[in-house]
Amino acid sequence: MAKPKDVTDAEFEQEVLKADLPVLVDFWAPWCGPCRMVAPIVEELAQEYDGKVKFVKVNTDDNVDTAVRYGIRSIPTLLVFKGGEPVAQVIGFRPKSELKKVLEKALS
Amino acid sequence: MALEYDIVIVGGGPAGLAAGLYAARARRRTALLEKGVIGGQISLTETIENYPGIESIGGFDLAQAMLRQAESYGLETHYLEAKSLEQADGKWLVRTDEKDFLAKAVIITAGADYNRLGVPGEERLTGRGVSYCATCDAAFFKDEEVAVVGGGDAAMDEGLFTARYASKVYVIHRRDQLRASRILQERAFANPKMHFIWNTVVTEVLGEEAVEGLRLRNVVSGEESVLPVKAVFIFIGHHPNTDWLKGLVPMDNGGHIVVNEWMETGLPGLFAAGDVRKNAARQVVSSAGDGATAAIAADRYISEHFRE
Numbered sequence A: 001m002a003k004p005k006d007v008t009d010a011e012f013e014q015e016v017l018k019a020d021l022p023v024l025v026d027f028w029a030p031w032c033g034p035c036r037m038v039a040p041i042v043e044e045l046a047q048e049y050d051g052k053v054k055f056v057k058v059n060t061d062d063n064v065d066t067a068v069r070y071g072i073r074s075i076p077t078l079l080v081f082k083g084g085e086p087v088a089q090v091i092g093f094r095p096k097s098e099l100k101k102v103l104e105k106a107l108s
Numbered sequence B: 001m002a003l004e005y006d007i008v009i010v011g012g013g014p015a016g017l018a019a020g021l022y023a024a025r026a027r028r029r030t031a032l033l034e035k036g037v038i039g040g041q042i043s044l045t046e047t048i049e050n051y052p053g054i055e056s057i058g059g060f061d062l063a064q065a066m067l068r069q070a071e072s073y074g075l076e077t078h079y080l081e082a083k084s085l086e087q088a089d090g091k092w093l094v095r096t097d098e099k100d101f102l103a104k105a106v107i108i109t110a111g112a113d114y115n116r117l118g119v120p121g122e123e124r125l126t127g128r129g130v131s132y133c134a135t136c137d138a139a140f141f142k143d144e145e146v147a148v149v150g151g152g153d154a155a156m157d158e159g160l161f162t163a164r165y166a167s168k169v170y171v172i173h174r175r176d177q178l179r180a181s182r183i184l185q186e187r188a189f190a191n192p193k194m195h196f197i198w199n200t201v202v203t204e205v206l207g208e209e210a211v212e213g214l215r216l217r218n219v220v221s222g223e224e225s226v227l228p229v230k231a232v233f234i235f236i237g238h239h240p241n242t243d244w245l246k247g248l249v250p251m252d253n254g255g256h257i258v259v260n261e262w263m264e265t266g267l268p269g270l271f272a273a274g275d276v277r278k279n280a281a282r283q284v285v286s287s288a289g290d291g292a293t294a295a296i297a298a299d300r301y302i303s304e305h306f307r308e
Helices: A009-017 A033-048 A064-069 A096-107 B014-025 B040-044 B059-072 B134-141 B153-162 B182-190 B284-305
Strands: A023-028 A054-059 A077-082 A085-091 B003-010 B030-033 B076-078 B084-088 B091-095 B100-108 B112-114 B145-149 B168-172 B194-197 B200-206 B213-218 B224-227 B231-234 B238-240 B270-272
Touching (some): A009 A064, A033 A096, A033 B059, A077 A096, A085 A096, B003 B091, B003 B284, B014 B030, B014 B100, B040 B059, B100 B284, B134 B153, B145 B153, B153 B182, B153 B231
Parallel strands (some): A023 A054, B145 B168
Antiparallel strands (some): A023 A077, B084 B091
């Protein structure tokens, strides 16, 4: 079962930047209401794209360095990484259909 | 093939959720369509402390509780955006990108969306210091100086929340007094981190990769200035989400749907409740009341016009 994995600052390079697959990173925090709406959608996408895209979560409260490095100033923010570089960004809550479009575009 | 329901509710804020609760308890097969986050505006509200009987609750949590309650009676929720509405043989057809819905009655509870300033830099720097949700983003500006634009309840509420993190919060308001409720004004004036800039509008958001400041103009003296801040939180009112209904339903000049005291639009089987309607008080409790009224009226309409 593919479930988004929690990734820390220390693990980010290995888990995201050096990953073989494209990676969707969900930047979130426990106090952010809309983040709690995004989480189940990201979990569904993780099932649907199992084997094609890797899904991880970064808690911005505990992992400030990564959030700062990628200029995260608003959550939820989703970043898609390919070959260690961010290639797509979604700021704020978006319906699943829109997130799928972003993923499809990043995969093509 | 369209999905068939007795009642379709468009919008999942307090009005829609209350309508869903009442419609489901009336044993009407009811669908609620939500394009974004359940709760609408309140899902972004830090605390609600004026919903009778509940002393204090997070807006997101209140919305989730309303949803659970309505779904426990059989409300069906679809995360889809209504794109059009048309009459079809005495019923109503609601179209979305994925599915169509056919209903005996439709309740529009599409709510309102926040206004943007409409100044250079605003769109480009959204998510990079320009924010419409302090509860989402304020924590990223710990010990920084930030600005809040607006003079209503939302501006004060969010400004006070922002002040928990920021070192200084400038409140920029185009008039010389606030429109916010007295209790929020008192709290805002008493907070040593809040500084008020009166009679002033934002003319540009400055910054390359992130917000670095605001260009301001005093509307009385015409004087221009630059205020260095790392973030700007914008709360300058809302507009009803009724563009998709233009030409179908009678509206006022602001795009609010005109209804009578039973939330009837004048078109058979079509109701509107909450912030989309004319003369709404725009409170959680009044929206919920509107939604309940609309559902009762819709239930009665179906009994009178359809053989059961």
